[in-house]
């Protein structure tokens with residue numbers, strides 16, 4: 001989440017004038033160079049200055065505690081400081097452990113002083129379970145400085161059940177009454193097959209390579225009744241596929257993978273969730289197809305913190321969200337294609353940010369999508385979604401992205417835009433290629449760029465741009481050899497603009513989904529765990545990407561500005 005404070009600070013920088021377009025480019029270099037080349041950009045915990053080692057900060061970002069294991073002396077106070085964009089919490093593994101906080105908001109902190117030696121496991125219930133995902137351990141030394149019993153067992157690494165000789169199918173409710181019960185019984189390779197019904201469950205999957213499938217996408221419904229956190233949460237488990245079901249009314253996410261190598265979500269519907277719809281975090285080798293996400297304040301689809309992600313979103317629809325797609329600090333063989341992004345505040349928004357490790361966002365391909373009418377001020381929305389409102393495809397501080405063969409129309413501000421993202425750091429867009437798109441009916445500019453360097457535009461069909469003559473000022477491939485830009489995008493104006501406030505996701509105008517097809521042969525199709533996905537993505541890029549065509553305007557669109565029902 002972008003804080004108002006940081007916005008104003010950056011707004012001042014932009015407004016100062018001394019930092020013009022060239023100045024922005026100059027700032028880009030040192031910040032880019034300062035960005036860590038590999039994963040752990042997570043701040044290290046350290047004793048607080050002047051605190052004589054009796055205080056320690058555990059930094060919570062999305063979705064990690066750092067350090068994961070904190071070894072302290074008795075009497076030390078631990079501060080859990082949430083520096084991410086999402087809310088987190090601290091739940092002790094053992095109830096009654098005497099510490100914990102159900103909700104630590106963005107920018108907030110929770111503290112507890114540990115007096116008694118021992119090993120205290122905890123986790124964030126939104127993003128982890130004991131020992132998996134977003135979890136941690138506090139080891140309080142004995143008075144003599146030695147480690148307490150049990151300390152040697154901490155963080156031994158992941159292990160899971162072994163596969164059966166032959167995979168089996170476990171039916172819900174025929175074999176096991178609840179989805180969770182069936183999942184807990186499943187071994188790698190097994191299929192959990194769920195019959196139509198409404199299930200008030202928050203399913204947690206920690207076993208590798210199981211397939212969870214509904215018999216009917218629209219009639220197998222996970223319903224959190226606004227009381228449960230995630231519909232399906234896959235934590236530190238590889239190769240799990242979830243298919244053909246609906247999740248609705250969850251406080252956090254519909255379908256969520258974290259720490260996975262290999263994941264797939266197919267024929268999934270997510271509506272009315274408090275954070276994201278369909279969500280992969282710190283996970284690689286993923287495939288989302290025929291999915292639908294609506295009614296979340298952050299993004300309907302989110303792939304965050306991965307490189308190379310080796311991931312694909314295809315044949316999907318995202319609408320009535322804060323953002324259609326968001327991909328913070330993600331990239332590398334990450335493809336968004338053949339999908340529809342509409343009626344969100346903003347459409348497709350690859351972005352770099354401080355709230356997660358692994359910046360910057362990079363090497364994402366947005367190709368062959370239909371992106372229209374993302375101006376919807378009546379959705380739930382995090383601040384970043386409000387800031388982005390009125391834009392179709394918006395690269396906010398990303399690098400080396402390719403945006404091509406998209407049809408983009410009807411946006412209050414911009415069609416395809418590459419701009420800086422003012423967070424704690426200013427993240428600049430660099431070396432993004434916007435080529436061969438059709439863009440029309442944008443309030444400010446069909447194509448626009450502000451800040452960064454090497455952003456190029458060529459062979460697009462468009463009417464307006466900022467700077468004007470964008471394909472001459474920023475020609476491909478270099479984006480820098482063109483004529484001097486005039487009529488720049490006034491980013492300040494949009495940073496300062498007032499946007500409609502967020503609407504509670506429980507009551508926002510989130511219409512029923514359009515008719516969505518179920519998975520073919522759900523009753524009989526063989527279980528296919530999410531293995532070999534990276535190869536499949538690379539094969540698609542090598543063999544299929546060149547065949548993608550710009551979509552046509554849908555025939556059933558009668559008006560250009562589609563009203564919110």
Ligand SMILES: [Cu+2]
Nearest residue numbers: 088124126127
């Ligand atoms: Cu969390």
